[in-house]
Amino acid sequence: MKLVKPDLSGLWTKICVEDDMKSFEALYHALGAKLLKFSVYYVSQKEVAEEIVSEVFVKCWHNRKESTHVLNPETYLFVAVKNQSLKHIRKYTNVHLVELEDQQEFQFQDGTDPSKELERKELHLKLDAAIDTLPPQARIVFKLIKENGMKYKEVAEILKISPRTVQTQLFRAITKLRIVLGSYHELDHRKSSSNDLVNLVMFLGIIHYFLVFCRQF
Template identity: 80%
Template sequence: MKLVKPDLSALWTKICVEDDLKSFEVLYRSLAARLLKFSVYYVSQKEVAEEIVSEIFVKCWENRKDNLHVLNPETYLFVAVKNQSLKHIRKYSNVHLVEIEEQPQSFQFRDSTDPSKELERKELHLKLDQAIDTLPAQAKMVFKLIKEDGMKYKEVAEILDISPRTVQTQLFRAIAKLRIVLSSYYELDHKKNNSSNMANLILILGIMHYFLVFCRQF
């Protein structure tokens, strides 16, 4: 059964206008994990990221009467976390960026009756994870925000403070790089007579390209 996502704008209105604590708790549960992961990308330490995210939510509650102008609370909170994370980095300049822990991929191959299919699915995901790790920092961030968080070009542009055109360019570069990397895996698998695995993965990437390019622009 598909989970219905809460209406964040409606929650935000209840928080700001009605001082609704339950709506605030739902908002926190809906975004905290993603915001934490996003902050970790910048500050590299989970404990620091937790403090940053907690501080942002506390400020949102304390200043809720001044935040009625916010139309997209999700983007607003991502920008706030990014700015606070960068502020932390400037304060502690010896901190460097590291890659965050990957979440499970949004697409899956499921066949509970065949253990070999499950092993194949895990292998495909592992190879895609490894390919994503090879992306440049900005392209990787754009790819994750769109693919994993389901954000649109304009939202990602606002969060990263770049133009929607740059978001599109970085996304195209990410997909092109992934195709190159995965093609090399395909050649290795072909030599091992296991080419169907990588053929499936490259096909998925092509479908993902269509979805990301044409369904996430607006």
């Protein structure tokens, strides 16, 4: 059954106008995990990201009466989390971007071979390693679009860049991932893992052309 996306604007209105705590809790459940992962892209520590996200939500509740002008609460919260994460980075300098465990990684068909699961895990590690080679901005753009399904315009508003720059960074990310994963394929002599890598590289190519023609600003 397809999950229905909650009406975030409606929840926001109830929070700001009616002081509705249940709507506030619903908003947190809808966006909390996404915002946590987004913060980790910057600060690298899950515990720190949890504090940042919690602080942002607490401030939103305290300032709710002054926030009725917000039309897109999702973008508003992403920007707030980004700003708080950057503030933390400025305070603590030696920080590197890392990736949390992803429950929505590319999936492949299971086979009857028990070693298939191990090979798939190895492939996911290769994908994570390939993503980690991307420049910071390209990496964040790729993750926001891939994991959160955001449009160019939404990502542009969050990162304070133009939609065209978002598109350019995404294409650069996909191109580099195809190159890196292609090199893994050349070094991998095990047929099953190689086939999965080929599938993934082809999949990234399909994403590239799909986004060129179908993604709306």
